[in-house]
Amino acid sequence: MWIWQQADWPNFHWDSSKVSQLLRQINFNQGLLLGKLDQDPSVQITLDTLLANIIHSSAIEGEKLNAFSVRSSLANKLGVSDKKPFPTTVQTDGLAEMTLDALQNWQSELTLTRILNWHHLLFPEGHSLFNSIQGGTLRGEEPMQVVSGRIDKPKVHFEAPPRSILDGELEQFIAWFNHSRHDTDLDPLIRAAITHLWFVTLHPLDDGNGRITRLLTDLALTQAEHRSIRFYAMSVTVLERRQAYYEMLETSQKGELDITTWLVWFLDTLNASLQKSLDDIAQTIAKTNYWQRVDQTLSGKKLTTEQVKVLNRLLDGEFELGISSSQYQKVAKVSRATATRHLAQLVEQKCLVKADAGGRSTRYLLASK
Numbered sequence: 427m428w429i430w431q432q433a434d435w436p437n438f439h440w441d442s443s444k445v446s447q448l449l450r451q452i453n454f455n456q457g458l459l460l461g462k463l464d465q466d467p468s469v470q471i472t473l474d475t476l477l478a479n480i481i482h483s484s485a486i487e488g489e490k491l492n493a494f495s496v497r498s499s500l501a502n503k504l505g506v507s508d509k510k511p512f513p514t515t516v517q518t519d520g521l522a523e524m525t526l527d528a529l530q531n532w533q534s535e536l537t538l539t540r541i542l543n544w545h546h547l548l549f550p551e552g553h554s555l556f557n558s559i560q561g562g563t564l565r566g567e568e569p570m571q572v573v574s575g576r577i578d579k580p581k582v583h584f585e586a587p588p589r590s591i592l593d594g595e596l597e598q599f600i601a602w603f604n605h606s607r608h609d610t611d612l613d614p615l616i617r618a619a620i621t622h623l624w625f626v627t628l629h630p631l632d633d634g635n636g637r638i639t640r641l642l643t644d645l646a647l648t649q650a651e652h653r654s655i656r657f658y659a660m661s662v663t664v665l666e667r668r669q670a671y672y673e674m675l676e677t678s679q680k681g682e683l684d685i686t687t688w689l690v691w692f693l694d695t696l697n698a699s700l701q702k703s704l705d706d707i708a709q710t711i712a713k714t715n716y717w718q719r720v721d722q723t724l725s726g727k728k729l730t731t732e733q734v735k736v737l738n739r740l741l742d743g744e745f746e747l748g749i750s751s752s753q754y755q756k757v758a759k760v761s762r763a764t765a766t767r768h769l770a771q772l773v774e775q776k777c778l779v780k781a782d783a784g785g786r787s788t789r790y791l792l793a794s795k
């Protein structure tokens with residue numbers, strides 16, 4: 427029996443004691459992140475986050491987008507100048523438009539027309555010679571199943587509600603989504619998790635269900651924060667956990683209406699997304715502080731392009747144990763003698779320090795002061 431066939435569908439329930447600690451941690455990290463970004467609300471950060479969400483949400487479904495084209499579409503829609511504009515397409519413009527509609531118009535009510543418009547933007551007419559999906563329409567009468575294995579012995583991983591009841595199911599979901607936003611008894615983060623599971627269960631479209639589901643989840647998370655733009659990309663972390671994501675969704679479809687396990691997975695993934703953004707900000711601040719300190723130490727002297735490249739690689743954490751002369755030679759693409767000379771200069775200029783080990787195993791670390 428699928429979850430939507432349960433007698434009490436869709437009356438989900440869960441063990442609050444098993445999610446309460448995660449909710450507290452997420453709220454704490456959200457506060458930290460928004461506090462840091464309120465001090466420096468950079469349009470660049472907004473652009474980077476939206477780009478990451480679009481690129482990674484498509485990658486979850488196995489579709490690789492041109493990041494430069496998507497970035498230019500986003501920049502155009504946001505009305506900001508792109509340092510390196512790239513030709514856009516009908517598809518990338520559509521992806522930018524649907525994403526911004528969800529995250530900027532978060533106070534607008536959800537309607538079926540709005541969802542189908544997103545689908546039309548996701549699959550514009552003639553966007554691919556190999557894809558016959560008609561954007562902006564619900565799926566047809568054929569059963570919607572996810573199947574693997576041999577043709578004579580198929581394994582059905584998931585089956586969505588039949589087309590005959592789909593309209594009523596969507597009407598119920600949309601009514602709940604609009605009403606639950608004002609439900610003070612329902613934690614808004616749990617509401618986002620329910621949104622994700624409920625819509626993907628309905629699977630109302632021939633293709634693009636996952637991407638529309640994640641867009642609706644982003645909308646719910648934006649409403650939870652009462653802000654038009656979010657500064658973390660949950661799809662990045664979902665892609666990192668892609669196999670577990672699909673396994674968790676499959677398990678949830680075959681389970682009861684107790685969705686505690688799904689909530690724990692969703693909230694843990696959301697928290698990891700927040701922590702990643704916090705780590706990225708901390709790394710950016712550390713890089714900025716390091717270069718300010720180096721500029722003061724150099725007193726007008728210039729580093730070579732190769733030296734700057736290697737220092738940035740170290741700042742990005744690529745060589746946690748420090749960099750050796752041979753590694754410097756490969757990264758900077760210079761001779762052994764030049765690598766030795768460059769490293770000696772960086773030590774003298776207090777950009778690097780020698781690690782304790784000497785001889786041929788000598789490694790160089792970033793100077794902390």
